[in-house]
Amino acid sequence: MSQSKFGDYGGQYVPEALMPAIEELTDAYERYVLENEDGFMDEFRERLRDFGGRPTPLQRADQLSERYDREVYLKREDLVHGGAHKLNNALGQVLLARYMGKERIIAETGAGQHGTATAMAAAHLDVPCEVYMGRRDINRQRPNVFRMRINGAEVNPVDIGRGTLKEAISETMRDWATTVETTHYVIGSVVGPAPFPAMVRDFQSVISEEARRQCEEKFGDLPGAVLACAGGGSNTMGAFANFLDDEEVDLYAVEAGGSSLEVDEEEGIAPHSASLSTGDEGVLHGARTKLLQDSHGQIMESHSVSSGLDYSGVGPELAYLVDEGRVTPVNVDDDAALEAFHRLSQDEGIIPALETAHAFGFLEKVAGPDADGGVELPGTVVVNVSGRGDKDLESVIEETDQRQLDNAPTMEVFDG
Amino acid sequence: MSGEDDQRESSENASGAERPASLEDAFDEPAFVPYLAAGDPDFESSLEYVEALARGGADVIELGLPFSEPIAEGPTIQQAVVRSLEGGMTPERFFEFVEALDVDVPLVCMTYYNLIYQFGEDGDPPVRPFVERAAEVGIEGFVVPDLPAEEADLLREACDEHGLDLVFIVAPTTTGERLDRIMSQVTGYVYVQARLGVTGARSDVSDQTTESLARLEAYDVPKAVGFGISSGEQAADVVAAGADGVIVGSALVDVVADGHEEGRPVEETADRLESLARELKEGALAGAQRRPRPEGT
Numbered sequence: 001m002s003q004s005k006f007g008d009y010g011g012q013y014v015p016e017a018l019m020p021a022i023e024e025l026t027d028a029y030e031r032y033v034l035e036n037e038d039g040f041m042d043e044f045r046e047r048l049r050d051f052g053g054r055p056t057p058l059q060r061a062d063q064l065s066e067r068y069d070r071e072v073y074l075k076r077e078d079l080v081h082g083g084a085h086k087l088n089n090a091l092g093q094v095l096l097a098r099y100m101g102k103e104r105i106i107a108e109t110g111a112g113q114h115g116t117a118t119a120m121a122a123a124h125l126d127v128p129c130e131v132y133m134g135r136r137d138i139n140r141q142r143p144n145v146f147r148m149r150i151n152g153a154e155v156n157p158v159d160i161g162r163g164t165l166k167e168a169i170s171e172t173m174r175d176w177a178t179t180v181e182t183t184h185y186v187i188g189s190v191v192g193p194a195p196f197p198a199m200v201r202d203f204q205s206v207i208s209e210e211a212r213r214q215c216e217e218k219f220g221d222l223p224g225a226v227l228a229c230a231g232g233g234s235n236t237m238g239a240f241a242n243f244l245d246d247e248e249v250d251l252y253a254v255e256a257g258g259s260s261l262e263v264d265e266e267e268g269i270a271p272h273s274a275s276l277s278t279g280d281e282g283v284l285h286g287a288r289t290k291l292l293q294d295s296h297g298q299i300m301e302s303h304s305v306s307s308g309l310d311y312s313g314v315g316p317e318l319a320y321l322v323d324e325g326r327v328t329p330v331n332v333d334d335d336a337a338l339e340a341f342h343r344l345s346q347d348e349g350i351i352p353a354l355e356t357a358h359a360f361g362f363l364e365k366v367a368g369p370d371a372d373g374g375v376e377l378p379g380t381v382v383v384n385v386s387g388r389g390d391k392d393l394e395s396v397i398e399e400t401d402q403r404q405l406d407n408a409p410t411m412e413v414f415d416g
Numbered sequence: 417m418s419g420e421d422d423q424r425e426s427s428e429n430a431s432g433a434e435r436p437a438s439l440e441d442a443f444d445e446p447a448f449v450p451y452l453a454a455g456d457p458d459f460e461s462s463l464e465y466v467e468a469l470a471r472g473g474a475d476v477i478e479l480g481l482p483f484s485e486p487i488a489e490g491p492t493i494q495q496a497v498v499r500s501l502e503g504g505m506t507p508e509r510f511f512e513f514v515e516a517l518d519v520d521v522p523l524v525c526m527t528y529y530n531l532i533y534q535f536g537e538d539g540d541p542p543v544r545p546f547v548e549r550a551a552e553v554g555i556e557g558f559v560v561p562d563l564p565a566e567e568a569d570l571l572r573e574a575c576d577e578h579g580l581d582l583v584f585i586v587a588p589t590t591t592g593e594r595l596d597r598i599m600s601q602v603t604g605y606v607y608v609q610a611r612l613g614v615t616g617a618r619s620d621v622s623d624q625t626t627e628s629l630a631r632l633e634a635y636d637v638p639k640a641v642g643f644g645i646s647s648g649e650q651a652a653d654v655v656a657a658g659a660d661g662v663i664v665g666s667a668l669v670d671v672v673a674d675g676h677e678e679g680r681p682v683e684e685t686a687d688r689l690e691s692l693a694r695e696l697k698e699g700a701l702a703g704a705q706r707r708p709r710p711e712g713t
């Protein structure tokens with residue numbers, strides 16, 4: 001499945017200094033991941049099981065099934081060690097770095113989940129690790145900053161631009177350009193230059209591999225639809241990968257609609273992160289893909305209430321699948337995501353990551369009591385619960401406080 | 417490059433300055449190749465600064481067209497990019513900037529691929545409108561740090577069509593097959609990255625430079641070394657080690673930044689740039705004196 005292009009998307013648009021490392025990585029990916037050389041994949045799967053806690057359950061959501069009058073199943077990636085699907089990829093890449101003989105790991109993080117997963121994997125496999133994180137995200141995701149530090153990783157704040165994932169990725173690439181001979185860059189999603197998008201997809205595809213088998217076991221059939229939130233698109237690609245050939249399974253990538261889909265071109269800011277739904281083709285961070293950019297080609301800052309979706313680009317394969325009509329891009333706004341956050345917490349006893357809450361916001365939007373009728377969901381739906389929301393509690397309290405949500409508890413009590 | 421020579425005749429810009437047509441000719445003697453971000457910190461001052469570099473002895477000028485995600489740049493040039501963008505720089509303004517410049521030195525546009533790709537109206541083919549417009553204003557070539565040889569076909573074709581050069585970067589990590597692949601595509605000069613990392617002034621000359629120059633010896637294209645050079649002495653060292661020219665960015669951008677932050681008059685900053693340029697050019701020339709004479713010449 002090694003691939004550097006998905007239609008016209010993908011490629012390797014990076015400084016020359018990195019190209020030899022990317023060739024070396026491509027070679028390692030093909031040998032160890034695709035051909036299981038030296039038993040790499042066996043070791044990866046064993047560690048995913050013993051350290052990572054896989055397989056994760058496919059759980060029927062009883063209250064949501066009733067509310068939406070269809071079978072709603074949850075793929076519980078929130079139960080992976082560290083609290084998100086991100087560990088699947090981080091563990092795979094840190095292990096690969098070890099097989100490649102690299103001495104040092106660097107990573108970027110938005111929500112802090114990828115940074116946390118990488119820090120954990122690096123501690124587990126005994127490799128030094130540094131993580132770049134935008135200043136704004138550090139403030140939004142403090143628990144994860146502490147977790148990274150506690151696991152022994154350095155967290156390097158990035159003050160450039162708006163201080164979110166886009167800037168953190170650029171800064172990590174700069175570090176990599178300096179240290180490429182000894183360092184592996186564990187990129188956090190299905191983005192960046194080839195082979196990252198394909199490799200990260202392969203590491204994440206364990207999600208749909210399990211989900212497919214679990215669907216057969218639980219109800220003897222494939223689901224009618226799979227829903228997953230899309231930032232860079234790693235949990236989306238992971239959840240879709242093993243269903244791509246099953247044309248009867250609808251695939252929905254749910255993006256962050258932010259506060260609005262309107263764009264302030266003067267300010268260079270998109271108040272959303274819906275690059276699949278609204279972006280134009282361009283080149284960012286090593287790949288040709290769909291991007292939020294102004295008419296001159298300058299990359300726009302994005303916005304989402306959830307830092308893990310707050311990115312101006314998206315994985316090239318996802319962009320390709322959208323153009324092919326295989327994946328449907330949709331989006332829900334900040335308010336709907338927060339409301340869904342509270343609903344899942346109250347109805348199912350699962351506190352989801354704000355990223356994940358977007359997928360549930362979409363479910364409510366198209367199948368809830370006030371459904372807008374735009375999308376007819378099939379009778380069985382799998383929602384990928386990409387992560388748990390502990391990391392988001394501070395943001396949720398603050399954001400909930402600022403708006404009128406019908407289903408939220410009062411947050412005043414927390415103000416002391 | 418046969419067949420395109422007629423398109424490569426010297427171009428005349430709006431202010432009437434004649435620019436020599438060939439980048440390669442600029443390396444007949446050890447060349448000084450400065451970089452500044454166009455429009456840093458504003459359009460008018462920036463024109464003065466670039467012209468000061470020409471007066472100081474620049475043989476080729478690399479003009480940066482700022483991109484919002486300059487992944488190959490260190491903090492100094494990142495800040496220049498921010499200043500220029502905040503001052504309203506756009507690709508079209510950049511071309512106006514080039515038209516307004518009064519220099520008789522060949523100009524190379526240094527930018528990132530997305531800006532080249534996006535230029536033009538909706539529905540235009542990618543890359544071509546940008547190259548066409550660049551040729552129109554008298555740009556001689558491009559350096560695109562996020563466009564490796566593998567992805568460069570579109571731009572290569574458009575450059576060939578308009579007789580523009582495409583300069584590639586060779587890094588310390590570039591060896592073997594990759595080196596051949598790049599060197600078969602380079603025209604004008606090859607940008608030899610002096611060390612791993614991002615742009616930024618440093619105080620020593622790295623062993624990586626010497627090694628890279630040795631690897632490139634067999635290729636018959638001018639070799640300009642950049643990344644980290646900030647003084648005449650370093651320029652001399654690099655040329656003595658076999659370079660045909662030196663590329664200097666951050667050290668010059670520092671002068672612009674300093675003038676901006678200290679609120680210095682534009683003329684004063686321009687004078688400083690001119691004298692640093694002169695030092696660097698003289699350094700490059702002095703380096704040639706120290707070079708061991710190649711046999712047979």
Ligand SMILES: Cc1ncc(COP(=O)(O)O)c(C=O)c1O
Nearest residue numbers: 113231232233234235308386387
């Ligand atoms: C829990 C969770 N879900 C989703 C995402 C979005 O990333 P991706 O689209 O790569 O899965 C993140 C990113 O940090 C995350 O932490």
